[in-house]
Amino acid sequence: MSQNEKHHIVKYRTYIFVLLGLLTLTGISVAVTGLNLGPFAVTVALVLAGIKSTLVLLFFMHLKFDQPVYGIMVLFVLAVFVVVMIITFLDYSFR
Amino acid sequence: MEQTSTHTEHRDDTASKIGMWLFIFTELLLFGGLFIVYSVYRFKNPVAFHLAAEELSKLIGTINTVILLISSMTVAMSISAIQLADRKKAILLLSGTITLALVFLVNKYFEWHGKFEHGLYPGSQELFDLGQGDILFFGLYFTMTGLHALHIIVGIIVLTVMLVKVIKKNIQSDNYAQLENAGLYWHLVDLIWIFLFPLFYLIS
Amino acid sequence: MSESKQPSYLEYQGKYKGLFGWIFSVDHKRIGLLYMYSIMTFFIVGATLGLLMKLELIAPGKTIMDAQTYNGLFTLHGITMIFLIVIPGIPAILGNFFLPIMIGAKDVAFPRLNLLSWWIYIIGAVIALSSQFMGSGPPDTGWTFYAPYSFKTTTNMLPAVLGAFTLGFSSILTGLNFIVTMHRMRAPGMNWMKMPLFPWTLYGTAWIQLLATPIVGITLLMVVAERTLHVGFFDPALGGDPVLYQHLFWIYSHPAVYVMILPAMGVISEILPTFARKTIFGYKAIVASTLAIAFVGYFVWGHHMFTAGMSGTAQFAFSFLTFLVAIPSAIKVFNWISTLYKGSIHLAVPFYWAASFIFVFMIGGLSGLVLGALSTNVHVHDTAFVVAHFHFIVFGGVGFAFMAGIHYWFPKIYGRMYDESWALTGWVVFFLGFLALYSPMFYLGMKGMPRRYFDYLPEYHGPNIFSSLGAVVMIFGLALIIINLIRSARKGEKATANPWNGTTLEWTIESPPILENFEEIPTVTEPPYHYK
Numbered sequence: 001m002s003q004n005e006k007h008h009i010v011k012y013r014t015y016i017f018v019l020l021g022l023l024t025l026t027g028i029s030v031a032v033t034g035l036n037l038g039p040f041a042v043t044v045a046l047v048l049a050g051i052k053s054t055l056v057l058l059f060f061m062h063l064k065f066d067q068p069v070y071g072i073m074v075l076f077v078l079a080v081f082v083v084v085m086i087i088t089f090l091d092y093s094f095r
Numbered sequence: 096m097e098q099t100s101t102h103t104e105h106r107d108d109t110a111s112k113i114g115m116w117l118f119i120f121t122e123l124l125l126f127g128g129l130f131i132v133y134s135v136y137r138f139k140n141p142v143a144f145h146l147a148a149e150e151l152s153k154l155i156g157t158i159n160t161v162i163l164l165i166s167s168m169t170v171a172m173s174i175s176a177i178q179l180a181d182r183k184k185a186i187l188l189l190s191g192t193i194t195l196a197l198v199f200l201v202n203k204y205f206e207w208h209g210k211f212e213h214g215l216y217p218g219s220q221e222l223f224d225l226g227q228g229d230i231l232f233f234g235l236y237f238t239m240t241g242l243h244a245l246h247i248i249v250g251i252i253v254l255t256v257m258l259v260k261v262i263k264k265n266i267q268s269d270n271y272a273q274l275e276n277a278g279l280y281w282h283l284v285d286l287i288w289i290f291l292f293p294l295f296y297l298i299s
Numbered sequence: 300m301s302e303s304k305q306p307s308y309l310e311y312q313g314k315y316k317g318l319f320g321w322i323f324s325v326d327h328k329r330i331g332l333l334y335m336y337s338i339m340t341f342f343i344v345g346a347t348l349g350l351l352m353k354l355e356l357i358a359p360g361k362t363i364m365d366a367q368t369y370n371g372l373f374t375l376h377g378i379t380m381i382f383l384i385v386i387p388g389i390p391a392i393l394g395n396f397f398l399p400i401m402i403g404a405k406d407v408a409f410p411r412l413n414l415l416s417w418w419i420y421i422i423g424a425v426i427a428l429s430s431q432f433m434g435s436g437p438p439d440t441g442w443t444f445y446a447p448y449s450f451k452t453t454t455n456m457l458p459a460v461l462g463a464f465t466l467g468f469s470s471i472l473t474g475l476n477f478i479v480t481m482h483r484m485r486a487p488g489m490n491w492m493k494m495p496l497f498p499w500t501l502y503g504t505a506w507i508q509l510l511a512t513p514i515v516g517i518t519l520l521m522v523v524a525e526r527t528l529h530v531g532f533f534d535p536a537l538g539g540d541p542v543l544y545q546h547l548f549w550i551y552s553h554p555a556v557y558v559m560i561l562p563a564m565g566v567i568s569e570i571l572p573t574f575a576r577k578t579i580f581g582y583k584a585i586v587a588s589t590l591a592i593a594f595v596g597y598f599v600w601g602h603h604m605f606t607a608g609m610s611g612t613a614q615f616a617f618s619f620l621t622f623l624v625a626i627p628s629a630i631k632v633f634n635w636i637s638t639l640y641k642g643s644i645h646l647a648v649p650f651y652w653a654a655s656f657i658f659v660f661m662i663g664g665l666s667g668l669v670l671g672a673l674s675t676n677v678h679v680h681d682t683a684f685v686v687a688h689f690h691f692i693v694f695g696g697v698g699f700a701f702m703a704g705i706h707y708w709f710p711k712i713y714g715r716m717y718d719e720s721w722a723l724t725g726w727v728v729f730f731l732g733f734l735a736l737y738s739p740m741f742y743l744g745m746k747g748m749p750r751r752y753f754d755y756l757p758e759y760h761g762p763n764i765f766s767s768l769g770a771v772v773m774i775f776g777l778a779l780i781i782i783n784l785i786r787s788a789r790k791g792e793k794a795t796a797n798p799w800n801g802t803t804l805e806w807t808i809e810s811p812p813i814l815e816n817f818e819e820i821p822t823v824t825e826p827p828y829h830y831k
Binding site: 069077080083084087088090091092093094095 | 482510542546550594597598601609610611612613616617
């Protein structure tokens with residue numbers, strides 16, 4: 001029962017690349033606010049934030065290296081939240 | 096307590112990690128409730144939310160984002176350092192994380208302070224005169240960044256405990272599950288900020 | 300029993316003696332009983348409040364209390380019954396006690412966290428109940444704390460809201476503990492599809508506790524912030540939308556109904572095979588329907604708000620989803636009935652409770668469809684019909700299943716048998732009282748009697764008398780049951796290890812169990828409920 005999974009040691013270099021990616025994405029999301037995207041401003045911001053959080057989940061939080069059960073749980077929780085959000089907006093968008 | 100000796104003879108790191116993830120899910124949904132409120136009110140008051148976001152300093156927001164991203168990397172690296180039995184580097188990286196977290200809080204303090212000086216706080220007359228959209232925006236701004244700051248403070252305490260444990264050699268290359276879980280918690284704080292930042296500071 | 304190397308968990312003396320040996324024990328069995336004693340205490344309070352309400356309603360006009368007292372009473376009755384009793388209820392008592400044993404483990408994954416949950420529960424209960432005694436009068440919003448009244452009323456809302464918030468933590472930690480326990484501590488050979496059904500329902504429940512509770516937690520904090528700091532959230536004067544409060548509240552509180560009922564279904568699924576001497580019909584269907592209820596139950600919250608001013612689209616969607624969730628519930632009923640078909644049924648007290656559970660659950664469930672359908676809902680919304688419906692589900696469902704479970708596992712918990720004739724009499728009296736109490740409310744609701752009023756029009760008098768007398772009968776039955784159990788726990792005949800001829804793991808160990816449940820962790824080869 002106390003056997004534990006083998007642990008993957010992530011290289012420092014990997015983390016640095018991920019950080020550089022995250023900083024670039026932050027730069028992009030700040031830069032695009034200068035453009036007048038109109039109604040797409042929220043969408044673009046959320047998509048960029050989504051990519052950033054995926055990077056954090058996969059690398060910093062080790063989902064890429066761990067057993068799939070953690071990733072499945074994360075996806076399940078996100079799915080529940082997204083459906084709750086959609087259903088809430090079934091009310092607000094059609095009032 | 097009394098039966099501890101018999102009950103905890105097996106250390107199950109995987110169990111504590113699953114437990115930590117489950118705890119993270121509850122935290123995500125705690126903020127999730129606020130995100131639902133934010134979305135609904137943004138949907139109902141698009142113009143006011145756009146204009147109110149311009150009151151916030153993009154510069155401080157961006158600096159704080161960079162700080163949190165770097166701190167997330169350093170705490171992740173400290174786990175690799177412990178796994179490689181490089182204690183000195185782990186101590187350095189953890190201290191760096193805690194320092195960055197403190198800098199984040201100092202920035203936050205000045206930001207909030209500025210808003211209060213301008214009379215932009217819940218229940219103030221200035222805010223009331225600005226209109227309903229602004230009341231909602233700043234109510235959510237203070238609640239969400241405040242709750243986030245509370246998590247930063249808890250994170251600082253947790254990471255400090257981890258740092259002491261590393262220094263005292265209670266966390267070592269064969270026993271680092273606690274540090275890993277503390278790291279997960281810190282990344283959660285980062286994850287939430289990744290969404291708070293554009294929603295409050297950028298979309299304007 | 301004497302050849303056992305270890306003493307039973309009831310006799311074991313740890314570092315602390317007496318009372319401290321209980322309130323500081325990290326043994327899941329003792330914690331389960333701690334929950335049972337505290338929940339039973341609150342239940343007696345809650346049931347007394349309910350009886351007082353029924354006595355007020357025995358005649359139109361003021362009978363024994365005025366309107367404001369009645370408002371305070373139904374609020375406290377709701378808070379106690381929902382947050383203190385049925386939500387923790389079966390998982391915290393029977394789940395704590397039997398989950399580790401049924402999956403062949405020595406304890407839950409985090410025993411100390413388990414004890415902490417109980418302490419948080421007690422602290423939350425004290426905070427919530429303190430609202431009755433401090434400041435400016437008992438809360439009068441009902442257990443739902445609807446905005447904007449919850450931050451406008453001058454009564455003592457803060458302790459009630461913060462108490463509910465604190466109790467949420469206890470619920471979350473219990474759920475977290477159970478999920479990890481089931482992921483990591485199943486006995487060798489017990490794969491997911493060999494796990495008994497009660498643990499399965501606890502698994503679904505635990506996920507709901509984990510994912511839904513934080514939403515109500517933050518919502519209650521928003522009400523607190525709105526009341527104390529005047530942050531604008533739900534106050535229309537500040538641009539807020541009170542209907543959004545209802546959304547957030549029910550996003551939690553509807554799934555909370557499944558937190559209550561799923562473990563109840565699990566208990567019934569344990570009892571029926573044992574007393575029919577037959578394996579459960581459609582094990583996989585029951586597992587699948589459990590998970591389906593837990594999942595779909597998350598998305599049906601809006602049927603509490605059909606008259607609140609939602610968009611037509613949302614009303615249609617919620618009505619549709621509500622009908623969907625009825626399907627897995629019905630699947631379970633069919634499975635239970637099919638389990639009994641051609642079984643050699645052994646008539647005993649737990650079986651009577653389980654069978655009556657199916658009866659009241661079906662009435663509750665079918666009346667739920669009346670409320671789930673948009674058109675009929677508008678007709679009976681906020682009437683006594685709703686009260687009858689959810690008492691059939693929540694009290695009929697959870698209460699009957701708990702009674703079934705406690706009469707089923709009592710010999711295992713205390714190592715003693717209860718007096719069966721007393722228990723049977725108690726069941727008959729309770730069951731008849733229950734039906735007399737709640738059935739008239741369906742009729743009253745159809746006739747238009749609103750809920751939550753201390754008064755009613757004279758034309759509703761007759762059924763109300765019947766209902767109030769039913770309440771008295773039911774409380775009398777409850778007293779018989781509780782007295783019998785308390786007496787038997789101390790003086791009953793010694794029970795054998797397997798008095799009902801059950802097949803799950805808890806019947807393979809001694810009654811009462813030893814401290815670590817198993818002399819040796821068993822290896823599981825057969826699916827559960829394997830007869831012959």
